[in-house]
């Protein structure tokens with residue numbers, strides 16, 4: 001029996017989960033939040049206390065103290081730390097033991113993921129400081145998409161840009177891989193064709209063939225594809241030129257607008273799907289339009305990926321919205337009967353009662369609701385890399 005600590009460091013947060021492996025038993029979970037702000041907090045197993053946390057180093061120290069307090073012998077049993085790292089670029093296509101050279105490479109990828117890789121590295125350095133001698137492993141969100149062929153991941157722009165690394169990378173790979181694997185196992189067919197829909201505040205959709213990612217909706221960055229909480233998803237780049245050249249916006253403004261002020265929040269006034277659903281139920285026109293646009297965009301990708309995969313065995317819904325919104329699942333699969341995608345409306349209301357399988361009887365394509373668990377996926381990968 002050994003313990004593996006999973007860390008997911010954001011710009012002002014440090015999330016953790018502690019697993020006993022290989023039993024995959026969740027021992028403790030928590031979050032240091034609002035790091036660097038006036039009033040930070042530490043949440044362990046759902047209980048929050050307000051405290052001062054100026055930086056990720058202090059957050060790590062507090063988390064270590066809290067776990068040690070609750071779990072005598074913790075330091076001796078802790079054998080590895082698995083880190084979620086968002087961008088692995090071309091360099092990291094599998095889980096990797098962290099060395100000085102690996103940290104340097106993660107740093108070189110800062111330009112490609114300016115919001116995510118810097119805090120990810122800060123988390124790694126804090127863990128090194130407080131858990132000396134414990135093996136550290138980086139698991140990359142882009143890695144699952146390494147199998148997307150050049151015909152798909154390349155942009156039709158001059159080749160020199162491609163050589164400089166300007167291509168599609170894709171994100172949410174840890175989640176898509178985890179959900180795709182579960183769907184594949186449930187189908188009992190290692191060659192299954194699956195479309196996985198990660199619908200959270202950020203959202204992406206991936207075509208999976210025989211366990212490999214073949215296409216995904218996010219790109220060089222996390223902006224394209226589906227309509228998200230605050231991101232626009234697909235948009236004609238001409239809009240950006242127009243805003244900068246003719247409307248006096250600078251490029252920073254446009255970046256903020258497309259990343260933080262678009263998507264559901266722009267269309268319906270809230271980036272929380274629960275609010276949008278409430279307004280939809282009341283018939284508020286903005287919410288009705290937002291929901292219809294949201295579902296239509298998903299359908300466009302389902303159609304495109306169905307064509308690319310040359311068939312489809314299952315759709316798999318996951319993440320905050322995918323797991324919890326019957327309405328989104330219903331609207332996104334409505335009118336796709338001709339593709340063999342037919343939802344059972346009663347099962348859709350309460351998927352748990354049907355082991356997460358909600359297609360209509362005799363429908364050709366299975367429809368699954370599969371809770372994602374990126375932390376467990378990282379724990380498994382860390383354990384496999386070090387011990388199998």
Ligand code: AMP
Pocket residue numbers: 199200201202229271272273274277319320321324325
């Ligand atoms: P995630 O990024 O995966 O944590 O997903 C966050 C989003 O899930 C939130 O912004 C909510 O809009 C959405 N969500 C969570 N619970 C529900 C629910 N019961 N119904 C609809 N949407 C939900």
